[in-house]
Amino acid sequence: MIRRASLRLRDEESGLSLVELLVSALLTIVMLVMASTMFIQTAQITANSTQTSNSNSDASNIANAMTSVVRVATTLAKSGQAIPDPAIVSGSRESLTLYSLSNTSASNPSPVRVTFTIGTDRKITESRCPSTASAGFWTFGGCTVTTRDIGGNVVPLTGASDQLFTYYTATGAPILIGAGNLTAAQRATVASIRVYVSVRADGSNTKQVVISNKVVLGNVGLDTLS
Numbered sequence: 001m002i003r004r005a006s007l008r009l010r011d012e013e014s015g016l017s018l019v020e021l022l023v024s025a026l027l028t029i030v031m032l033v034m035a036s037t038m039f040i041q042t043a044q045i046t047a048n049s050t051q052t053s054n055s056n057s058d059a060s061n062i063a064n065a066m067t068s069v070v071r072v073a074t075t076l077a078k079s080g081q082a083i084p085d086p087a088i089v090s091g092s093r094e095s096l097t098l099y100s101l102s103n104t105s106a107s108n109p110s111p112v113r114v115t116f117t118i119g120t121d122r123k124i125t126e127s128r129c130p131s132t133a134s135a136g137f138w139t140f141g142g143c144t145v146t147t148r149d150i151g152g153n154v155v156p157l158t159g160a161s162d163q164l165f166t167y168y169t170a171t172g173a174p175i176l177i178g179a180g181n182l183t184a185a186q187r188a189t190v191a192s193i194r195v196y197v198s199v200r201a202d203g204s205n206t207k208q209v210v211i212s213n214k215v216v217l218g219n220v221g222l223d224t225l226s
Contacts, residue, residue: 055153055209059199062124062151063211066195069114069126072101074219076111079137086187087220092177093163094118096193101219113140116150118164123152155198155208166194168214170222191222 073087076099089097097115113129127147131138157163167175167182170191175182182190193215200208 054201055199055204055206058151058153058201059197059209059211062154062199063195063197063213065126065150066116066124066197067213067215069100069102069116070096070098070193070195070215070217072219073098073217074101074111075099075221077137079135086184086190087217088167088182088187088190089113091165091167091182091187091190091193092180093165094157096165111138113143116164118154118157121152122154122156123149124154126150151199153199153201155200162196162198164196166196168192168194189222190217191220192216 075084075087077084085099087098087100089099091097095115095117097113099111100114101109101111102114103112110131110133112131115125115127115129117125117127119125125147126149127145129140129143129145131140131143133139154164155162167177167186167190169175169189172192175186175190177186195211195213195215197211198208199210200206
């Protein structure tokens with residue numbers, strides 16, 4: 001009787017079998033893999049969300065900076081000319097120079113000449129040249145140019161549909177310029193400009209953020225229907 005009880009106690013205290021240890025190890029590995037996968041997925045979602053937020057911020061800053069200047073574009077009266085110079089000084093798919101009443105006031109309504117360009121580093125640069133009064137007219141000779149980056153990570157342009165600047169006449173017809181620049185005759189007919197900003201953060205696996213605004217040039221004296 002005592003011997004039988006002793007054997008039973010010894011069997012109960014014998015611990016886990018090899019099969020039970022293997023099953024336990026397998027379950028532990030499965031749980032670790034699940035936890036690691038969940039951590040990696042969470043980290044990736046967080047990174048993508050941060051990249052998208054950065055792209056949104058860059059695109060918004062670029063679009064706001066450019067449209068605020070384009071919206072108040074103005075023609076420029078010149079001495080000895082009955083017809084003022086067009087608001088657009090030069091324009092292509094990737095760059096734009098124009099006269100604008102940006103950052104002026106009633107006490108100092110002087111125009112500025114602003115240029116937007118895309119650099120090889122995928123940043124958009126804004127250059128400003130202030131005007132000076134001369135014999136009742138505003139001139140830009142010898143101005144001190146100030147330059148600043150207004151945003152980066154711009155997606156390289158690949159076709160006519162994603163060009164940074166698209167120009168329209170007063171009837172809303174697009175002005176075709178190809179890979180060149182607006183001619184003098186075309187510059188005088190620009191009544192509105194579409195600003196198309198496409199941005200993707202460096203190293204991002206997400207889609208680019210696109211902001212497209214068509215801005216009417218209300219100060220150029222054209223009856224815009226666009």
